[in-house]
Amino acid sequence: MLQQLKDAITSRLPELDLVLGWEMGFDPFHATPLYIREAADVERLVVGPWAVHNLATYLPGLKGKKVGIVVKGCDSRSVIQLANEGLIRREDVTVFGLCCDGVVSHRKLREKLPADLGFVEEAQWQADVLRARVAGQEVSVRLSDVLADKCIACCYPNALGADVLVGSERTASPQPVACQESFEALSSAEKQAFWQETMARCIRCYACRNACPMCVCRDHCIATSRDPLWLGQENSPAENFMFQMIHVMHLAGRCTECGECERACPVDIPLLLLRRHMNRVTQDLFAYEAGTTVGQTPPLLTFQVEEAGINERGW
Numbered sequence: 001m002l003q004q005l006k007d008a009i010t011s012r013l014p015e016l017d018l019v020l021g022w023e024m025g026f027d028p029f030h031a032t033p034l035y036i037r038e039a040a041d042v043e044r045l046v047v048g049p050w051a052v053h054n055l056a057t058y059l060p061g062l063k064g065k066k067v068g069i070v071v072k073g074c075d076s077r078s079v080i081q082l083a084n085e086g087l088i089r090r091e092d093v094t095v096f097g098l099c100c101d102g103v104v105s106h107r108k109l110r111e112k113l114p115a116d117l118g119f120v121e122e123a124q125w126q127a128d129v130l131r132a133r134v135a136g137q138e139v140s141v142r143l144s145d146v147l148a149d150k151c152i153a154c155c156y157p158n159a160l161g162a163d164v165l166v167g168s169e170r171t172a173s174p175q176p177v178a179c180q181e182s183f184e185a186l187s188s189a190e191k192q193a194f195w196q197e198t199m200a201r202c203i204r205c206y207a208c209r210n211a212c213p214m215c216v217c218r219d220h221c222i223a224t225s226r227d228p229l230w231l232g233q234e235n236s237p238a239e240n241f242m243f244q245m246i247h248v249m250h251l252a253g254r255c256t257e258c259g260e261c262e263r264a265c266p267v268d269i270p271l272l273l274l275r276r277h278m279n280r281v282t283q284d285l286f287a288y289e290a291g292t293t294v295g296q297t298p299p300l301l302t303f304q305v306e307e308a309g310i311n312e313r314g315w
């Protein structure tokens with residue numbers, strides 16, 4: 001698959017300003033984003049379980065350039081959604097899509113290793129088994145045991161709307177995510193109590209917002225740019241929850257469930273519980289799933305006097 005991808009990028013590169021992909025990063029367990037500008041850069045490209053970043057996050061900032069992007073299935077939804085909202089020009093973007101076998105959750109991986117990720121000396125995948133030397137000890141871990149939750153529930157492993165699709169197409173076999181099911185089973189009061197306790201950990205670093213491909217306001221974010229400020233510097237569950245509500249409501253009907261917010265969180269706040277919950281509500285009300293259909297307008301960017309899924313006067 002990697003060679004097929006490299007060949008496809010090499011043949012399209014002359015007509016593009018750059019191509020976004022991944023390369024191996026600062027240690028054997030992390031890939032980092034790669035900007036490919038010339039043919040020699042293509043050799044640094046990697047794909048596979050470490051290629052976790054959703055590179056679509058960079059696309060709005062590159063508007064006006066001819067950009068290629070390598071996407072997994074989940075990332076491809078963000079490209080479609082950005083184009084559907086006019087935040088990028090689809091004709092300026094060349095999408096190199098992958099048929100994806102899933103990516104690792106570094107949080108799950110940390111739990112399987114005898115020492116911190118900083119002590120990893122060597123690591124390589126053999127089929128779906130990771131063999132590593134960590135602090136002098138040999139370790140082997142199965143990919144299925146450290147797969148990101150979003151991959152367990154994945155409905156779209158093959159990139160949607162790609163100009164070039166690379167790899168062998170996979171059949172989706174989504175499984176329910178246990179923590180989501182337990183969360184949904186809570187009453188409203190219990191959900192509220194859960195978030196009050198969980199949000200006490202938030203350090204309001206805004207990494208979840210900055211990593212999100214659909215959070216495009218950047219320096220004009222309502223959470224930080226109003227005068228007087230809507231949020232103070234106080235680090236309390238109430239202020240943190242207010243920020244999350246702003247984020248979640250701005251993502252209602254737009255979140256593509258790429259999981260970047262949760263991955264970026266330094267204190268492991270399970271943000272996808274809230275995102276998936278809101279997506280279920282949007283699906284129930286509007287029969288709409290973000291980033292799955294080219295040319296579709298998000299329900300909250302349209303107005304109808306009567307919505308078919310909302311019985312406004314029925315209470």
Ligand code: SF4
Nearest residue numbers: 073074100102151154
């Ligand atoms: S959610 Fe699906 S497409 Fe995205 S990384 Fe996981 S398996 Fe791949």
Ligand code: SF4
Nearest residue numbers: 212255256258259261
């Ligand atoms: S809110 Fe999280 S899961 Fe949704 S699009 Fe943004 S980063 Fe991805």
Ligand code: SF4
Nearest residue numbers: 202203205206208265
């Ligand atoms: S990334 Fe985590 S700690 Fe940072 S603002 Fe978001 S929820 Fe809070």
